[in-house]
Amino acid sequence: MGWTMMGSEVLHEGPFMTLQRDDIVRPDGTRGVYEHLVARDGVRIVAVDGSSRRVLLVEDDFYLRPERVLHLPGGGTDGQEPREAARRELEEETGYVAEALDRLGVIDPLPSTTAARTHLYLATGLRPGTVCRDDTEIGMTVTWWDLADAIEAVRAGRITEAGSVAGLLLAAQGPLAGLLG
Structure with a gap:
C-alpha cells in the first residue's frame, strides 16, 4: 500500500x-x-418479482437531501454478515422475504472519505414478511417499477444513490439482461 x-x-x-x-x-x-x-458497510438489494420484470424501489426523506430519494432497499450491516444484513433490510423496509439472495458485487462509494463498502444483492423468490422500519424511515414508501423504467430513471438522474445505480446496472447487464428488450 x-x-x-x-x-x-x-x-x-x-x-x-x-x-x-x-x-x-x-x-x-x-x-x-x-x-x-x-x-459500517452497507447493503443494497435488487428485489425482483416472479417474472423478474419488476423491481422493488423505496422512496424516502433524507436529512441532507432537499427532495425525496428513490433508491433500492438497503441500509447498514449493523455488525452482521452482508448477506444476512441484506435479508434483514429487505424485510424491514419492504415487508418481503427473499428465498434466494445472489451476490451482484461490491462497490466503494467514497474511497477517499471512508473504507465502508456497499454490498449488492439480487433477491428472488419473494414472499410476504413483516415491515419493521426505524424512526428515520417513517415516511418511506415502497413501489414496484418495471425494470426498464428503473434503468431509464438511472440514466435520467432520477435514481442517483450510488449503491442503487450500481445494483440496478449490474443486475440489468448480468442476471436480468434478457429482460431488457
Missing part, C-alpha cells in the same frame, strides 16, 4: 460514524494528516 499510519485521533464519535484524523506517512515518504469517516 505504501501508506503508514503513525498515530490516530478520534475527532467525533457518534452512533453511526466516527470522524478520525490520522498522522500518516505517504507513499512518497512525506508526513501528513488524513481525515476520514469510519462507518
